[in-house]
Amino acid sequence: MGKVFVDTIVKFTREGDKIPLEIVWDDGRKFQVDRVLDITRAASLKAGGRGIRYKCRVKGKEIYLFFDDDKWFVETENR
Amino acid sequence: MKRVILHCDLNNFYASVECLYNPELRDRPVAVCGSVEDRHGIVLAKNYEAKKYKVMTGETVWEAKSKCPGLVTVRANHSLYLKFSRYARQIYEYYTDQIESFGLDECWMDVSESSLLFGDGPKIANEIRKKIKRELGVTVSIGVSYNKIFAKLGSDMKKPDAVTVITEDNFKEKIWGLPVEDLLYVGRSTRRKLNNLAIFTIGDLANCHLEFLIKQLGKWGYTLWNFANGYDTSPVARNDCEIAIKSIGNSLTTPRDLTNNEDVRILIYTLSESVGERLRSHNLKGRTVQISLKDPGLQSLERQGQLDLHTYITSEIAAKAYEIFLKSWDWSKNIRALGVRVTDLVEADTCTQISLFLDDAKRQKLEMIDECVDRVRERFGHYSVQRGILLQYRD
Numbered sequence: 001m002g003k004v005f006v007d008t009i010v011k012f013t014r015e016g017d018k019i020p021l022e023i024v025w026d027d028g029r030k031f032q033v034d035r036v037l038d039i040t041r042a043a044s045l046k047a048g049g050r051g052i053r054y055k056c057r058v059k060g061k062e063i064y065l066f067f068d069d070d071k072w073f074v075e076t077e078n079r
Numbered sequence: 080m081k082r083v084i085l086h087c088d089l090n091n092f093y094a095s096v097e098c099l100y101n102p103e104l105r106d107r108p109v110a111v112c113g114s115v116e117d118r119h120g121i122v123l124a125k126n127y128e129a130k131k132y133k134v135m136t137g138e139t140v141w142e143a144k145s146k147c148p149g150l151v152t153v154r155a156n157h158s159l160y161l162k163f164s165r166y167a168r169q170i171y172e173y174y175t176d177q178i179e180s181f182g183l184d185e186c187w188m189d190v191s192e193s194s195l196l197f198g199d200g201p202k203i204a205n206e207i208r209k210k211i212k213r214e215l216g217v218t219v220s221i222g223v224s225y226n227k228i229f230a231k232l233g234s235d236m237k238k239p240d241a242v243t244v245i246t247e248d249n250f251k252e253k254i255w256g257l258p259v260e261d262l263l264y265v266g267r268s269t270r271r272k273l274n275n276l277a278i279f280t281i282g283d284l285a286n287c288h289l290e291f292l293i294k295q296l297g298k299w300g301y302t303l304w305n306f307a308n309g310y311d312t313s314p315v316a317r318n319d320c321e322i323a324i325k326s327i328g329n330s331l332t333t334p335r336d337l338t339n340n341e342d343v344r345i346l347i348y349t350l351s352e353s354v355g356e357r358l359r360s361h362n363l364k365g366r367t368v369q370i371s372l373k374d375p376g377l378q379s380l381e382r383q384g385q386l387d388l389h390t391y392i393t394s395e396i397a398a399k400a401y402e403i404f405l406k407s408w409d410w411s412k413n414i415r416a417l418g419v420r421v422t423d424l425v426e427a428d429t430c431t432q433i434s435l436f437l438d439d440a441k442r443q444k445l446e447m448i449d450e451c452v453d454r455v456r457e458r459f460g461h462y463s464v465q466r467g468i469l470l471q472y473r474d
Contacts, residue, residue, distance in 0.1 A: 043216025048102045050166070050216050 003047035008065070008072040020054055020065055023074065031058050033065075042066075047075040083200040084315060085188040086222040086230035087207065089167060090239035092184035093124035095217040096163050097153045104151055108132060112140050112152045118332050118415070123155055127239070163215060170210050174203055179316040185234075187227050189315035204242040212240060226311040229254065231263050250309050255282025262306055269303075272296065281307050324361060328369070328420025329353045336375055336413035343404055343414065348397045348468050350419040355393035358421060359453055362428065364389035365421035368399040372408060373416035382407040389423075389431050392445045396421060 007024035017039075023031045035057045042053035044066055051068025066073050089095065093111040098104050108129035113119030120140040132147035144150050164183040171178050174197055177189035190203050197203050200223040211219045218240035222233020225247060232254055233243035245253055259281055260270040276295055278284050284292075285307035292300035305311055329350045337343050347370075358365060369383040384403045386395060400419045408414070425431065433439055452464050 041214040043099060043212075043214060045099070045102065045216055048100045050099070050214065 002076045003044070003049065003073050004076050005071055005073045006065075018052075018067065020056060020072070023058065023065065023072075033058055034060075037062065044073075044075055047073060049073065080191060082189065082225050083191045083194055083203075084224055084227055084230040085190055085200060085204055085207070086224075086227070086234040087167075087171065087186055087188065088220045088222075088234040088238075089164075089184040089211070090218045090220055091124055091126050092163075092217070093155060093160055094126040094129070094153075096160055097156075098126055099216040100159075101153075104153070107151050108134070108147050108149060109151045109153060110134055110140075110143055111155050112143075113155060115140055117334055163217070166215055167211060167219070170207060170214065174207070177315045177317050181231075185231075187230060187315045201242060201244050204244075208240060208242055224250075226309060227313055227315065228263055228306045228311045229309060232257070232261060235261065247309065251282070255280060255285060255307075257281050259284050262303065264306075265303065269296075269299070324363065324424060326369075326420050326422040326424065327354055327357045327361070327363070327365070328418055329357075330371060330416060330418025330420075332373075332416040333414075336415055337417065338413050339410075340405070343408075343417065344401055345468055346417050347400045347404065347419060348393075348466055350417065351393050351397035351400060352466070354419055354421055355391055355396055355449060356453055356456075358391035358424075359427070359450060362426060363424045364391045364427045364429075364431075365396075365424045366390070367421065367423040368396055368403065369418075369420040369422060370400050370403050370407075371416075371418035371420070372404075372414055374412040375415045376412070377415070378412075379416075380407065383422075385423075387434055387437060388442075389425050390442075391427060391449070392442065393449055394445060 004026055006026065008020050009022040011019045011021055013019060019036055020033050022033060025031065033056045036054050037057060038055040040053055043050040044053070044064065047066070049066060049068050051066040054065040054067070056063050056065050064075050094109050097111055098109060106128065108126065108131070110122045110125040110129050112122055122134060122136055122138055122140065122143050124136060125134045129147060129150060132150070134143045134147055134150065140152055160183055168178065168186070171186065171188055175188050175190050175193045179187045181187065190200060193203065194200065197206070204221040204223050208219055208221055211217060220234045220238045220240070221242045222230040222236070222245065223242060224230040224233055224245040229245045229250060233245045236243045257280060259265055259273050259278055262281055262284070265273070272295070273284065278287055284303060287304065289301065289304050292304050296303070331346065331350065333346065337346065366386050366389045367383055368386060369381060371379060371381045373379045382403050384399055386399055390396065396419065455464050
């Protein structure tokens with residue numbers, strides 16, 4: 001399990017919320033966020049860290065995207 | 080109304096935060112330590128794996144490693160711990176505004192009023208425990224009771240990630256059998272005194288004759304007897320309550336031992352500079368200057384002296400500290416650590432007696448120079464203005 005910091009395209013709503021729209025992987029690949037399913041504060045025991053956790057659907061798969069200390073990171077399987 | 084007090088204690092706080100951010104360390108013995116190069120190489124916190132090897136807080140890194148050869152030592156990251164402490168506080172603040180911190184990792188909460196909204200003490204405690212684990216990835220032990228002392232005892236009884244409830248009905252069976260040193264404020268020396276009086280458990284203390292205890296320990300005997308019997312009524316400070324500052328001081332363990340007066344004078348000026356700056360920023364002046372010294376064998380010494388007038392002038396503080404030092408140190412040993420502290424504080428703009436024999440106009444000028452230096456440093460950084468005495472260390 002590992003942690004990958006990613007660039008993220010984000011929509012700021014007029015209520016002040018942040019909604020991730022697209023994740024740019026560290027090798028340049030882009031993944032569109034199809035839907036944000038849940039937003040909550042949580043720790044990431046797999047990647048190591050904590051923050052606001054966005055449960056997102058990307059290409060039919062559910063992933064956790066974290067926002068901590070002004071950075072975005074994703075839990076990965078094999079780093 | 081019966082009080083409901085919680086005491087929250089984040090378990091192995093520093094080590095838990097490090098293990099959260101470094102998952103590969105989680106199953107290994109880990110100790111968070113100060114910098115060995117800067118001679119701060121002691122264990123500040125350890126995880127449960129390290130505890131199995133009897134690694135103790137406060138022992139040197141080499142002692143810890145000799146007990147536990149596979150020990151992973153991690154440098155302390157105070158800003159991260161401070162941030163985590165704030166996150167935990169945000170969770171506590173959801174339940175009450177009466178939160179009194181006791182270090183970075185502990186605090187008391189008075190949830191007497193909140194019980195109407197959120198449920199009874201144990202329910203709130205369990206909610207907090209789960210929230211901390213889920214949101215912060217660390218664990219907390221919580222004691223629930225009707226006074227601060229028993230709540231604190233409760234949080235120590237079951238660890239990690241647990242809630243212990245001590246009520247007026249069960250405190251005798253839960254607490255009275257515990258060793259007396261488990262009670263808050265009973266340190267090594269008080270324990271020794273109590274043990275000499277054949278008081279070994281909290282129950283022994285509670286059942287002791289009050290007059291006898293006062294005779295032996297003075298006012299402190301009365302306080303401890305009240306603690307043991309559950310009569311402590313001290314309130315939990317409110318969120319916005321500012322604690323009155325009693326002293327301002329700075330100390331430093333130097334990278335190499337100080338070996339002569341000039342070394343000490345330079346360090347005294349450096350420390351006094353910071354003490355003076357902090358006094359001025361809090362709008363305080365002090366009259367008593369204290370110095371603390373530690374030799375390489377870790378024997379320490381404290382001496383103090385009084386100034387003629389209350390002051391926040393750096394040069395006056397430094398000169399007094401150096402004068403005290405010259406009187407108290409004979410250089411039979413070198414110096415490992417040095418501290419300067421100012422006490423006996425008053426508000427800087429309070430009317431105070433001035434002296435007929437001191438040059439008040441000069442003192443006012445010195446105050447203005449110091450204030451001016453503060454402003455320059457605020458705008459251009461701390462090192463934009465330095466004392467001449469410090470220049471020889473620029474390289």
